[in-house]
Amino acid sequence: MASEPTQRSYRAPCPGCGAPVEFRSAQSAFAVCSFCRSTVARSGEALSRIGRMSEVFEDYSPLQLMAAGRREGRAFTLVGRLQYKGETGTWTEWIALFDDGANAVLAEDNGAYVFSLPLDPGRELPPAEHLRVGASTPIAGRSYEVASNLSVSLIAAQGELPKLPPLGAPFRMVELRGEGDVVSIDYGAQPPSVARGRAVALDELQMTGLRDEAAKEEKGRQFACPNCGAPVELTLATTKSVTCRACNSLIDVSQGLGGALRHALQDEPVQPLIPLGSTGQLQGVHWQVVGYQHRMGHEAGDEDESFGWEEYLLYNRKRGFSFLVDAEDGWSLVKPTTGAPRYTAGSNSVSYLGTSYELQYSYEAETGYVAGEFYWPVERGQKSFNSDFAKGASLLSMERTPNEVTWSSGSRIDSDAVAAAFKIEDKKALLKRGDARPTTGKGAGGGMGCMSLILLLMIVLLLLAVVKACVDDRDAGGSGYTSGTSRSSGGSWGGSSGGGSHK
Structure with a gap:
C-alpha cells in the first residue's frame, strides 16, 4: 500500500x-x-x-x-x-x-x-x-x-x-x-x-x-524496404537495425522512419540453426529469438587464421535481451552487465562480484552477416577487440570499440538443453559442439581440440589414399589421378565466445 x-x-x-x-x-x-x-x-x-x-x-x-x-x-x-x-x-x-x-x-x-x-x-x-x-x-x-x-x-x-x-x-x-x-x-x-x-x-x-x-497497437511500425520495396515491420520496443525478409538488406532505423533509410545489401544469406521467431525456455526464462549474427574473428596481427561463431539475440518483455552464443567450444547464454569488472588492460585475469576469471581468448572480431531485429544499429563489417574470460562454466566477455567498452556475463549450457528449449531435437547432432570436453585455455585458433584432431586425421587419411592411388596408377601404367577437395562446415569452428555488442 x-x-x-x-x-x-x-x-x-x-x-x-x-x-x-x-x-x-x-x-x-x-x-x-x-x-x-x-x-x-x-x-x-x-x-x-x-x-x-x-x-x-x-x-x-x-x-x-x-x-x-x-x-x-x-x-x-x-x-x-x-x-x-x-x-x-x-x-x-x-x-x-x-x-x-x-x-x-x-x-x-x-x-x-x-x-x-x-x-x-x-x-x-x-x-x-x-x-x-x-x-x-x-x-x-x-x-x-x-x-x-x-x-x-x-x-x-x-x-x-x-x-x-x-x-x-x-x-x-x-x-x-x-x-x-x-x-x-x-x-x-x-x-x-x-x-x-x-x-x-x-x-x-x-x-x-x-x-x-494485449493493448499494444497491432499495426506496428511498418515501412517499405529502401532496396526492394517489400513491407518491413518492426515489432520490438527498441529496434535500431532490421533486415528485410525479401532481399536480406540490412536497414538502419536508428534515426527514425521519417527520412531516408540507410541500407546495405547482404549476399549469400546464412540460414541459422535456430529459426528467427522461435520461442523457448532457458534457465527458467521464456525467450524469443529476434536476431542473428554470424561473426568472424582472428588473433591480432594474424589475418590468415580466422574462426567463426554465431550469436542469437533473445528477448523477454520484462527481462530485456540476452545472447545465445554458438561457438566451437560449446554453447553459452550471456547478458550485458550493468557494472564492469576490476580489470587492468593487458592483464590475464579480472575480478567481478567476488569471482576471479582467467583470460581464455583475445581477438579482433567482425560482423559478417545479420538477420532479424536489434536494439543497437548493427552493421556488416562492424569491428571490435574482444577478450573472453572464464571460471569453470562461468563466462565474462569484453568488447571494446573506439566509443564504448561493454562487458557481458553468463555461463555455458549443454547443446541438448538448447535443442530441447527450442524444440529442434531433430537438429541435436548439428548443435553438438565441444561441450563434451573441457576447454583448453588456448587463444582462439591457438589450441587443437578433439574436433580439430579428428579433422586432421581425416585429412591425413585422405592424403594417404590419394598417394596410394597415384602409386597404383603409376604402377599400372596410367597417366593421371583423381584428387578431392574438402572444406569445413562454415560456422562454428574456431573457438571463442563473443559476448554480444550492444546499444
Whole structure:
C-alpha cells in the first residue's frame, strides 16, 4: 500500500491551451502539456509556455506514465519521460517520483533496466572531453572506468520533469561503470548532473499499472524496404537495425522512419540453426529469438587464421535481451552487465562480484552477416577487440570499440538443453559442439581440440589414399589421378565466445 504523499501537488491551466497541468514534485521545474504538447516552465505558482515539445515516438515499452512500483521499500510513480537520440540510436529515461518527494530515473541500459538515484560526485567534474573511453576516474570515493562518451540530444519529452535540456541541442553523456553499478554524467545541465544505478527487473520493482501487452497497437511500425520495396515491420520496443525478409538488406532505423533509410545489401544469406521467431525456455526464462549474427574473428596481427561463431539475440518483455552464443567450444547464454569488472588492460585475469576469471581468448572480431531485429544499429563489417574470460562454466566477455567498452556475463549450457528449449531435437547432432570436453585455455585458433584432431586425421587419411592411388596408377601404367577437395562446415569452428555488442 502506497503511503500518502508528504507534499502538496500543484495544478494550473496550461498557458497554451488551458488544459490542467499538474506538478506533483516540488523539484519539477518543467512539464509537457498532454493536450497541446506545450513545454511549460514553473516559477513558484506561475506557469509560462517556453515552446512546443516534439511528440514522443511509440516505443512499445511495458512502462507508461503513472505506473507505480517499489524500490527498497519506498513507493514511487513514473511521472515523466525523456527520449534521447545519440550516436548509437535512441533510448528512454522515465522520471520516478518517490512518495517522499525525491526523484530517481528508471532507464534502459543495453536492453535491460537500470534504476538510478542522484549522486554527489565528491569533486568538481572535468570537462567531458577529458573522460577518455577505457580510462579510470574517481567518483564519490570509488574508481570507475569510462565505458562510453557520446554526443546526445533530447528529441521528445512527456509529463513532469525535473530537468529539460534544450530540444535538439547536442550535449555529452558519459557512462562510468564499476563493479555492479553504473554512473551517468549528464553534461546537458550545469553543473553536470550525476546519478548512480543498478540493474533491476520489472518484477523486482513490483510494478503495477504497466501497459497491457494485449493493448499494444497491432499495426506496428511498418515501412517499405529502401532496396526492394517489400513491407518491413518492426515489432520490438527498441529496434535500431532490421533486415528485410525479401532481399536480406540490412536497414538502419536508428534515426527514425521519417527520412531516408540507410541500407546495405547482404549476399549469400546464412540460414541459422535456430529459426528467427522461435520461442523457448532457458534457465527458467521464456525467450524469443529476434536476431542473428554470424561473426568472424582472428588473433591480432594474424589475418590468415580466422574462426567463426554465431550469436542469437533473445528477448523477454520484462527481462530485456540476452545472447545465445554458438561457438566451437560449446554453447553459452550471456547478458550485458550493468557494472564492469576490476580489470587492468593487458592483464590475464579480472575480478567481478567476488569471482576471479582467467583470460581464455583475445581477438579482433567482425560482423559478417545479420538477420532479424536489434536494439543497437548493427552493421556488416562492424569491428571490435574482444577478450573472453572464464571460471569453470562461468563466462565474462569484453568488447571494446573506439566509443564504448561493454562487458557481458553468463555461463555455458549443454547443446541438448538448447535443442530441447527450442524444440529442434531433430537438429541435436548439428548443435553438438565441444561441450563434451573441457576447454583448453588456448587463444582462439591457438589450441587443437578433439574436433580439430579428428579433422586432421581425416585429412591425413585422405592424403594417404590419394598417394596410394597415384602409386597404383603409376604402377599400372596410367597417366593421371583423381584428387578431392574438402572444406569445413562454415560456422562454428574456431573457438571463442563473443559476448554480444550492444546499444
